[in-house]
Amino acid sequence: MTQLSAQDINVWFGQRHVLKDVNLLFPEREVTALIGPSGCGKSTFIRTLNRMHELIPSAGLGGKVLLDGVDIYEPSVDPVGVRLRVGMVFQKPNPFPTMSIKDNVLSGLKLASRKHADPNGLVETSLRRASMWNEVKDRLGDPALSLSGGQQQRLCIARSLAMDPDVLLMDEPCSALDPGSTRRIEETILELKEEMTIVIVTHNMQQAQRVSSQTAFFLAEDGNPGQVVEFGSTDQVFNQPVDLRTNDYVNGHFG
Amino acid sequence: MEKVAAMPIDPTPVARPKNAEPWKQISLSGIVTIVLASTVPLATGLLAMVLGLRFELALLFVFLPVQLLLGVLAGRRFSGKRGQADAILQIFVIFFAMSVVVLLVSVVWSVVERGSAALSWQFITQNNVYISGQTSLEYGGLGHAIIGTLLIVLLSTIVTVPLGIATAVYLTETTGKTRSTVRTLIQALSGLPSVVAGLFIYAMFIASGLTQYVGWAGSLALIPLMLPTVTRVAEESLLLVPQELRNGALALGSSAWKAFWLVTMPAAKSGLITAVLLGVARIIGETAPLLVTTFAANNTNLNLFDGSIATLPTYLYTFIASNFDTAVQRAWGAAFVILILVAILFIAARVLSRKKTAKKAGKK
Amino acid sequence: MAETQPAPIERRSLRAKPFSKADRAFFKSATWAANSSIVLVSLIFIFxxxxxxxxxxxxGVDYIFGSTWDNNPENLVMQIGPMLWGSILVSTIGVVLAVPMAISLAYFIVFMANDRFGKIATVMVDLLAALPSVVLGLWGLLIFSPVAAGWAEMIYQGLGFIPIFDNSSGNFLRSPFIAGWVVAVxxxxxxxxxxxxxxxxxxxDLISASLALGAGRWSTFRRVILPTSGGGIVGGVLLGLGRALGETVAIFFVLNLVFEVNWFNILEDQGGxxxxxxxxxxxxxxxxxxxGLMAAGVVLFVVTLFVNMIASFIVAKAQPWRK
Incomplete structure (x- = not known):
C-alpha cells in the first residue's frame, strides 16, 4: 500500500513565491493529471514529489510530502531512497547517449549500485512493460540515440520501470512527440496504472481525459503564486467544473 | 565524361533564401573586391621584381594603395558612397588578416625548412655529452631532451589533470560557495607569467635549500601554467553536457558521484581528453620556468628526482644564441621537434572535437 | 477564496546534503581540489x-623608480625602472600592432568567410596560440629581426624627424619596435x-536588420557591432596585454636590455x-x-594579476550569457 500526498506545499525560487498551499492526495494505482497554463507551477510541483526540486540552487520549500506517512523532506530521509521509489520521466527524452539500449534499461541498477539476479530478464520485462520490446529486441546493443524520439521516451519509461518504482512521475512526457508516439505512451500509462501510482503533467486536455481518473487544475494569476484552483475526479473537473476559471480553461478559452 | 561535358555550368549561382545570413552573402562589389585582391598581388609581385623593390614594401606601398583605389572605384560604381566605405573596410580586413597568415606561415615554414635539415635518426636519439656549439651535426643530438621533456611533462600532467578536472567538477557539478572566487583565480592564473611560476618553485624549494636543480621542481613549476587550461576546457566540456542527463540519472536513484562517473563524464569524455591535450600543448614548450628550476643537462637522465634534466626548450635555448652555424642548426632542429609534438597534440584534440560534433550532427 | 492570512509560511531548509559516503568523498575532493587553486595563488605570493x-x-621605493643595477656585492644597487617602463612600452607596441590584425581576423571569420574558410582561419588562430614562445624567439631572432630592422631603418629615413622614430645609434636590431612585433605575434x-x-x-537579427535597412558593412560595423561588442574587445585586448607583460623568452632574444630608461625612441636598440x-x-x-630578481617577479605578478582581473571582469560582463 503506497500512498503519496502533498500537504501545504509552498515553493520559492529565491524570493519569488511560485507555488502556494498545494494540498493533493494521490490514491494508489490511479492516474492523477496536473493541468494548467504554462508557468503555473505544475512542473515545479511534480519535481517536489521526488526531491528533484532541491537540485535547483535557489529553491525553497514549505510544507510536507508524505510517502506512506513519512515526510520525505525529513533530514533523516535519503533523497536517493526516495527517488528509487518515486521514478520520473522528463519532458524531453533523455536516454544516456554513451550507453546502448540495453545498458540504458539497466542504468538505474548501475547508478544505484543495485544487483539483479537476472539482468537480461529485467531488460525484457521492462521493455515489454514500456511496450517496445518487439521493436528493439534485435538491436539491444545499438546506441540509445539511434532510436526515434518516441522510442527514446519509451526507453526512458522502461529505464524507470526497471527500478520497480511505486510511483511514476511524468512531466509532460509527450510534449516533444508526434501523435502516434503519444498514443502508444498513453496506452502504456493505462497498462501501468494497474501496478503503480502515476502523476502526469500535461498540456493536452484530451490526454488528461483519456488517461487520468482525477485531475488538478493549477493556475497562477497576475504574478501571484500558482495555486490549485480545482481538484477532483477527471470527469467532474472537465464536465462540471465548480470554478469559472476551470471552466474557461478546459473549454479552451485561455491558456 | 560525356555527361559532364554535356552539362554546361550554370552561370547563375544557386538561389539562396534571401534572408539566410545576409552578412555572409558576398555582393557584386564584394566579388569584384575579392577578384582585385587576388589578381593585384600577382601584378604587384611582378612589378616589385621588375623595380627591384622588397616584397613587403611592395605589399604596403604598391599593393595596398592600388587595391584600395580599385576597391573604392568598384564599390562606388556598384553601390555609391556606401559601397566605397564597405570596400575600404573589406580590403583592410583582408589585408590585416592576410598579414597574420603571412606571419604564421613564416614562423612555421622557417622552422620546418631549417629544422628538417638538422633532423636525423642520430640527432633525435643521441644525447649532448661532449658536444659543443662547434661540433659537427653528425655527432650528438637531443634524444636526452626529448626524454626529459616527456618525463617532466608526464609528472606535471599526472598532478594537474586530476586537480584541474576536479576543479572543473566543483565549478559545474556543485553549488559550492567559493565557485566564483575559484573561477576568478583560475582566470588570474592563466595570465601568470611563466618565469614567475619558475621563481615561485625556486623560492619554495631551491632557495630554501631543500633541493638542488632537479627534474621534479620543473614539473611543479609547470603546474600553475597547465592548471588553468585544463580547468577551463574541462569546465566548458562539462557545461555542454545537458542538465537533463544529470537529472535523468539522479531521478533513477543515483548518487551524485555515480551520476557523474557513469553519465556526465562519459558524455564529456572527448572534451575532457581535449582538455588534457591542450594542457600538455600549453606547457610542452615552456622554457623560462625550467631554466630556473631544473636547468639543462647534457647527459641522459631518467630520474626526475636526481639532478638536472635536459628538455627540448632548454636545449634550444642553450644553442640559440651561439654564432656557430651548427649550433643554430641544432636549435632549429629542437624547434622542429617541439613543433611536431605540439602539432600531434593539436591534431589529436581537433580530431576528437570533430568526432564529437559529427556525432551530434549525425544523431540530431 | 478563503481569507488569505499574511502569516509567513514556514520555509524549510533544503540543504541537499550528500547522504552516501561516496558522495561525500566526491564532493569533498572536488571542493578540496578547487580550493587548492586558492592555496596555490597564496603560496606563490607568500613565497x-x-x-x-x-x-x-x-x-626602498627606488626599486621601482630608479634606473641602476649594480651587482657589486659590496654595494648592491637594484632598480628596475627602465625594465618596468620597457615592459610597458614593448607591450603597448605589441598591442597597437596586434589589435587591427586580431579584430580583422575575427571579423573575417565571423562576418565574411564562408564556413570552410572560417574554420580554417579558426584553426590557424588556435595553432598560432599553441606556438611556444621559445620557438617564436628563435624565429624572431634569426628570421624576423633582420627584416624588421630593414623596416625600422626605412621608417627612420622617412619619418626620423618625429621624435619617436629617431635613432642615434644607427643600429636597428634589438629595439622595442622589433620586440613589439614579436609580442604582437x-x-x-x-x-x-x-x-x-x-x-x-x-x-x-540585429545585424540582419541593420543590413536590411540598407546600411553597409561599414556603418553596420561602426553603429551596431562595435557599440555592442566594444567592451568585450577591450577585455580581450587587456588579456593580450597581460600576456605581453609577462612574455619572457621571446623578448629576451630580440631586445637589448639596457638599464637606462628609453622613454619612447622605439627604433633605438635599447629597451627593457x-x-x-x-x-x-x-x-x-x-x-x-x-x-632582487624575486622582487621583480613579485612586481610582475602583481601587475599581470591586476591587468588580468580587470580583463576577465570586463570579458565576463560583456558576455552575460556565460554564467
Whole structure:
C-alpha cells in the first residue's frame, strides 16, 4: 500500500513565491493529471514529489510530502531512497547517449549500485512493460540515440520501470512527440496504472481525459503564486467544473 | 565524361533564401573586391621584381594603395558612397588578416625548412655529452631532451589533470560557495607569467635549500601554467553536457558521484581528453620556468628526482644564441621537434572535437 | 477564496546534503581540489614575498623608480625602472600592432568567410596560440629581426624627424619596435579568439536588420557591432596585454636590455623587460641579487594579476550569457 500526498506545499525560487498551499492526495494505482497554463507551477510541483526540486540552487520549500506517512523532506530521509521509489520521466527524452539500449534499461541498477539476479530478464520485462520490446529486441546493443524520439521516451519509461518504482512521475512526457508516439505512451500509462501510482503533467486536455481518473487544475494569476484552483475526479473537473476559471480553461478559452 | 561535358555550368549561382545570413552573402562589389585582391598581388609581385623593390614594401606601398583605389572605384560604381566605405573596410580586413597568415606561415615554414635539415635518426636519439656549439651535426643530438621533456611533462600532467578536472567538477557539478572566487583565480592564473611560476618553485624549494636543480621542481613549476587550461576546457566540456542527463540519472536513484562517473563524464569524455591535450600543448614548450628550476643537462637522465634534466626548450635555448652555424642548426632542429609534438597534440584534440560534433550532427 | 492570512509560511531548509559516503568523498575532493587553486595563488605570493623582502627593504621605493643595477656585492644597487617602463612600452607596441590584425581576423571569420574558410582561419588562430614562445624567439631572432630592422631603418629615413622614430645609434636590431612585433605575434591569437567569440554571439537579427535597412558593412560595423561588442574587445585586448607583460623568452632574444630608461625612441636598440631581465640575470646572480630578481617577479605578478582581473571582469560582463 503506497500512498503519496502533498500537504501545504509552498515553493520559492529565491524570493519569488511560485507555488502556494498545494494540498493533493494521490490514491494508489490511479492516474492523477496536473493541468494548467504554462508557468503555473505544475512542473515545479511534480519535481517536489521526488526531491528533484532541491537540485535547483535557489529553491525553497514549505510544507510536507508524505510517502506512506513519512515526510520525505525529513533530514533523516535519503533523497536517493526516495527517488528509487518515486521514478520520473522528463519532458524531453533523455536516454544516456554513451550507453546502448540495453545498458540504458539497466542504468538505474548501475547508478544505484543495485544487483539483479537476472539482468537480461529485467531488460525484457521492462521493455515489454514500456511496450517496445518487439521493436528493439534485435538491436539491444545499438546506441540509445539511434532510436526515434518516441522510442527514446519509451526507453526512458522502461529505464524507470526497471527500478520497480511505486510511483511514476511524468512531466509532460509527450510534449516533444508526434501523435502516434503519444498514443502508444498513453496506452502504456493505462497498462501501468494497474501496478503503480502515476502523476502526469500535461498540456493536452484530451490526454488528461483519456488517461487520468482525477485531475488538478493549477493556475497562477497576475504574478501571484500558482495555486490549485480545482481538484477532483477527471470527469467532474472537465464536465462540471465548480470554478469559472476551470471552466474557461478546459473549454479552451485561455491558456 | 560525356555527361559532364554535356552539362554546361550554370552561370547563375544557386538561389539562396534571401534572408539566410545576409552578412555572409558576398555582393557584386564584394566579388569584384575579392577578384582585385587576388589578381593585384600577382601584378604587384611582378612589378616589385621588375623595380627591384622588397616584397613587403611592395605589399604596403604598391599593393595596398592600388587595391584600395580599385576597391573604392568598384564599390562606388556598384553601390555609391556606401559601397566605397564597405570596400575600404573589406580590403583592410583582408589585408590585416592576410598579414597574420603571412606571419604564421613564416614562423612555421622557417622552422620546418631549417629544422628538417638538422633532423636525423642520430640527432633525435643521441644525447649532448661532449658536444659543443662547434661540433659537427653528425655527432650528438637531443634524444636526452626529448626524454626529459616527456618525463617532466608526464609528472606535471599526472598532478594537474586530476586537480584541474576536479576543479572543473566543483565549478559545474556543485553549488559550492567559493565557485566564483575559484573561477576568478583560475582566470588570474592563466595570465601568470611563466618565469614567475619558475621563481615561485625556486623560492619554495631551491632557495630554501631543500633541493638542488632537479627534474621534479620543473614539473611543479609547470603546474600553475597547465592548471588553468585544463580547468577551463574541462569546465566548458562539462557545461555542454545537458542538465537533463544529470537529472535523468539522479531521478533513477543515483548518487551524485555515480551520476557523474557513469553519465556526465562519459558524455564529456572527448572534451575532457581535449582538455588534457591542450594542457600538455600549453606547457610542452615552456622554457623560462625550467631554466630556473631544473636547468639543462647534457647527459641522459631518467630520474626526475636526481639532478638536472635536459628538455627540448632548454636545449634550444642553450644553442640559440651561439654564432656557430651548427649550433643554430641544432636549435632549429629542437624547434622542429617541439613543433611536431605540439602539432600531434593539436591534431589529436581537433580530431576528437570533430568526432564529437559529427556525432551530434549525425544523431540530431 | 478563503481569507488569505499574511502569516509567513514556514520555509524549510533544503540543504541537499550528500547522504552516501561516496558522495561525500566526491564532493569533498572536488571542493578540496578547487580550493587548492586558492592555496596555490597564496603560496606563490607568500613565497615570492618572503624571498624578495630583503630586496624591497634595502632598495626602498627606488626599486621601482630608479634606473641602476649594480651587482657589486659590496654595494648592491637594484632598480628596475627602465625594465618596468620597457615592459610597458614593448607591450603597448605589441598591442597597437596586434589589435587591427586580431579584430580583422575575427571579423573575417565571423562576418565574411564562408564556413570552410572560417574554420580554417579558426584553426590557424588556435595553432598560432599553441606556438611556444621559445620557438617564436628563435624565429624572431634569426628570421624576423633582420627584416624588421630593414623596416625600422626605412621608417627612420622617412619619418626620423618625429621624435619617436629617431635613432642615434644607427643600429636597428634589438629595439622595442622589433620586440613589439614579436609580442604582437604572440597576442594576436588571444585577442582574436576573444573577439571572435564575442562577434559570434552577437544578435544576428540585429545585424540582419541593420543590413536590411540598407546600411553597409561599414556603418553596420561602426553603429551596431562595435557599440555592442566594444567592451568585450577591450577585455580581450587587456588579456593580450597581460600576456605581453609577462612574455619572457621571446623578448629576451630580440631586445637589448639596457638599464637606462628609453622613454619612447622605439627604433633605438635599447629597451627593457622585467621578465626577460629576470632570465638574463638569474644565471649569474648571487643570493642577494636573486632576492632582487624575486622582487621583480613579485612586481610582475602583481601587475599581470591586476591587468588580468580587470580583463576577465570586463570579458565576463560583456558576455552575460556565460554564467
Amino acid at each position: 615570492l614575498m618572503w624571498r624578495s623582502w630583503p630586496a624591497f627593504e634595502s632598495q 604572440m597576442i594576436v591569437p588571444i585577442i582574436a579568439s576573444v573577439t571572435r567569440e564575442i562577434f559570434s554571439q552577437l544578435d544576428r 623587460s622585467v621578465a626577460s631581465m629576470i632570465l638574463a640575470k638569474f644565471g649569474e646572480a648571487g643570493q642577494d641579487e636573486v632576492a
